[in-house]
Amino acid sequence: MPSTLSQYLSQRxxxxxxxxxxxxxxxxxxxxSIHRAVRYSVMSSGKRIRPILALAACEAVGGDxxxxxxxxxAIEMIHTYSLIHDDLPSLDDDDYRRGRPSCHKRFGEALAVxxxxxxxxxxxxxxxxxxxxxxxxxxxVIREIAAAAGTNGMIxxxxxxxxPVRGRxxxxxxxxxxxxxxxxxxxxxxxxxxxxxxxxASQYRRLSRFGERIGLVFQIVDDVLDGDGVARLLGVERAGxxxxxxxxxxxxxxxxxxVRAERLRQLASLIATxxx
Numbered sequence: 001m002p003s004t005l006s007q008y009l010s011q012r013x014x015x016x017x018x019x020x021x022x023x024x025x026x027x028x029x030x031x032x033s034i035h036r037a038v039r040y041s042v043m044s045s046g047k048r049i050r051p052i053l054a055l056a057a058c059e060a061v062g063g064d065x066x067x068x069x070x071x072x073x074a075i076e077m078i079h080t081y082s083l084i085h086d087d088l089p090s091l092d093d094d095d096y097r098r099g100r101p102s103c104h105k106r107f108g109e110a111l112a113v114x115x116x117x118x119x120x121x122x123x124x125x126x127x128x129x130x131x132x133x134x135x136x137x138x139x140x141v142i143r144e145i146a147a148a149a150g151t152n153g154m155i156x157x158x159x160x161x162x163x164p165v166r167g168r169x170x171x172x173x174x175x176x177x178x179x180x181x182x183x184x185x186x187x188x189x190x191x192x193x194x195x196x197x198x199x200x201a202s203q204y205r206r207l208s209r210f211g212e213r214i215g216l217v218f219q220i221v222d223d224v225l226d227g228d229g230v231a232r233l234l235g236v237e238r239a240g241x242x243x244x245x246x247x248x249x250x251x252x253x254x255x256x257x258x259v260r261a262e263r264l265r266q267l268a269s270l271i272a273t274x275x276x
Contacts, residue, residue, distance in 0.1 A: 005270065016072060037114075038118055038119055041097075042076070042080045046098060048076060049267075050186060053186065053189040054075060054196075055069070055193060057191075057264060058197035060194070071126075071145070072189070074124070075123070077120070078120060082116075084112050087102035127145065141192050141196065148184040154184050157181025157183075158181050160176055175216070177229070178216055184215065186218055194208070210264065216246055243272055247268050247272040
């Protein structure tokens, strides 16, 4: 077991990247244009926070992280699809992603749309192929991930985010956006790891609350770094204090899990204190 968080992250990133490389079609597979676009977007320098949270949650309940690897990779595919579509001119219109041209700048808008579609579809193909768990657990994982990605989760948050604000921005509206657009996929990463690790009902409830809080923290920190969203509404100092309070509440949920949840504690601190 890696002794430091840095070593742990490096080891887990390598594990996830190797699995993603296996799960994605080869770049030469016909038609190669779409597969090159998919691989270009997925196999970049991403931190893999979501899949690593899934693996750490699996460990926290005594499971083998390899049991959650396929689902963790599926979540990363969904995350990447959302980034490809977010970068399109019709949404955020970003020319760069992770230090290099975004998918639509490299391959064109039409292929970028299709690459995002392909990744969402492939994610559920990977989920359907995963084995080693009961049918009930398997279906629950698929249902939870689908809900987190849809209009009750990430897509719903994105829609509210792009709609014009009528009157003054409110904390309630921002919390909805942050909880759904960003937080939902982070929260379901933790839930997925817990389910596939064999969590007891009480452990699952605690880890669900942990994931929901840390997902919200992730977006608040983004807002602070960008000077946008919650930071603009509350001010940087108050937004930072809110993130710290939520982190403390999240970590308290892990207390009954003991030392097995140490990596989740460290990841929560990393998310709350990151500078990029």
